[in-house]
Amino acid sequence: MYNAPLGYEISSFSPGWDNMAKATTMEKGSFREIKNFNISRHGGIEKRGGMTKLYPTPAGVDQISACDATTDWEGTDLSIDTEDKKEGTGSLKDTIANPVIDTTYYTTYDSTGLWDWSDKKHLLLWLKSDRANTAFTSARLVVWEGANYRYWFLTFLAGEWTAFKFLLSTGDGESGTPPNFALIDYISIQFKAADTTPFYKKIDDIRVDYDAPITTLHEYNAPDGNTYLLTALGTKIRVFYEAAWYDLKDGLTADKKYSFATHLGLCYGANGVDPNFKLYNNTPYQVGLTPPVDAPVVAKISPGTDSKIEEYAETNQDNCGELRQHADRTRIAQGFKLDGDAELTKVKLSLKKIGTITAGKKVWVEIHSNKTGTQVGGDSDTQEANDIATSFSNYELVFSGTKPDLSKNTTYYMVIYGDFNVSSTNFIVVGFDQSDPTYVDGKYWEINGSSVWTDYPSIDLVFEIHGLQQGEDIELEAHGALDTGWGSK
Structure with missing residues (x-):
């Protein structure tokens, strides 16, 4: 589910109670020290409802072909259209003026050497034709490693640019031996003619993407004078300080958007699914535990506004x-x-x-x-x-x-x-x-x-x-001193 901002406004605070907090030791994780670590500390961070939300960074992208020249391309009648394009200086156009029924027309990109896509996630491209995919017996994108291949069906309207994004790890079909994605030879866009009506293919901006390194972090200026940079990555919360990465918390639900907030010297984290945590200086505490009935009130909260x-x-x-x-x-x-x-x-x-x-x-x-x-x-x-x-x-x-x-x-x-x-x-x-x-x-x-x-x-x-x-006004019970209201009723 979408990790919505807390749908309440915190109206008051009072001193809390901390006996249920369990201190744990921050141990150095498996991350190596990063030399010349370069980050944008505040990019991609959104303020909403009093919380600071850190969103996952975009995937890294490698361009395979800008489709601005016919170099390394093979087809029927190739040209570059400098007017009708999605990026760069042009798009690759392959014109089939006299198609023969049941003939497959290949438009193939085969650059020098091999591509290693073993760590890549998606194959992306733009495609346009003057005929819809339903006008052909088949329309496919195929990736080849020698005689081994994997393909994906192409679905598009006539005369419209369509953006495609295919998951490399699975396709609509493949050879008996799947291709080795560390040794990709070439890719082809294949249309099988169902009649003799002329058609063209236009192709632009072929890319692969992959999981990128962290480029945005939450900055926690702690009472001890140190600055800690936090991020949620995979199933862990990780912190960067004193020129090294440390594991702060493990066991998170993967790929959930994580929120961090700083209040009165404490840093809080939550993703709406897993137990919340708080950090004081470099010591993390597990919160989300049920306090006794006599725990004092931390905050009174009321239903929030439209969000x-x-x-x-x-x-x-x-x-x-x-x-x-x-x-x-x-x-x-x-x-x-x-x-x-x-x-x-x-x-x-x-x-x-x-x-x-x-x-x-x-x-x-x-x-x-x-x-x-x-x-x-x-x-x-x-x-x-x-x-x-x-x-x-x-x-x-x-x-x-x-x-x-x-x-x-x-x-x-x-x-x-x-x-x-x-x-x-x-x-x-x-x-x-x-x-x-x-x-x-x-x-x-x-x-x-x-x-x-x-x-x-x-x-x-x-x-x-x-x-x-929805909901009536409720009062939250404390999970720790100077808490901000993350807790259970």
Whole structure:
């Protein structure tokens, strides 16, 4: 789930109680000392709700080909298009003027030497054709190591640039012996002709990405006069001081966004899933333990203001679902859960218009508690369909009427509606992730005109959900002296 900011405002503090805190020894971890350690201490850090949130750093990227020249490329009729491109000075164009039915047309990049992609995570590129993938018997991206290969299917619309992001560790198919990714020879984009209609392929900006070193840290200026730089990485919290890395805490849930906050000499950390911790100078204490009933109050907190309470980030988008492009997709939906009870105020979606839609036709969202049409709350406000941009943009659909009142840890469905005619040329697309989806609390669905739901477990919509967290005023019990309110009731 999305690690939302604490949905409360801390209104008061009082001295706490510290007998339940367990001191542990900070032991040097397995990280070697880093020479000439270069960081940006404050980049990528967001202040929200009194907490300082440190987000994971972007993956490192290596460019395989800028596609600005035909050097090392092979194809049918190669050229460089300097006008229609996604980056650099041009895109590679391969024109097939006289295709033969059932012939596969290869556009291949084979530079000198081999690529070692053993530590790489994704293969990324831009692709455009004047014909949709459905016009071909097959359209694939293939990676080769000698005679061994792995391939991924390409799905795209006619005349539109499409960004692809493929997980290297798994594909749609491969040879009997999988390729050795430490010895990659070449890559090819392969279209198999289904008819004799001419077509072109345009390719740009081929890259691989990988997990990058830490470049942003939380700075804790401790009472002992030292500065400690902290980060959550994998399953550990690590700290850098006196020119060395140390392991501060282990056993975290991997890949959860971690929050750090500093208050009155203590540094606190939490990710919304694992036990919280606090750090005083260089001594960490385990918190999140249940204190006795006579522990004094630390803080009184009240329900907070409207905030983002769930998301699958737009940065994951690599393709799209087609709303009302076919009778099988008269509606599309995404399952989700919330961490806490909440009253929804709006959702945000990545939308794009294809073709022209009749004026006055709308797009809106409903929240359902099941797949049989049980709606929770009212409809969202509508968005004029023909006013949606022809490139992906974010649109907020606000629940200005009866707001959906949702319970925590319960599956709901965000169902996207449109009242325009089903058409293969005039429809709305909604951004999703199909290459490496990681949202665990729901999946993507397509709903036909007979209200039959079809699930796609390997796809997730990108979205944000905003709302008001529910609950009465409560008082937190102390987990330590000068605590900021992280605790259990």
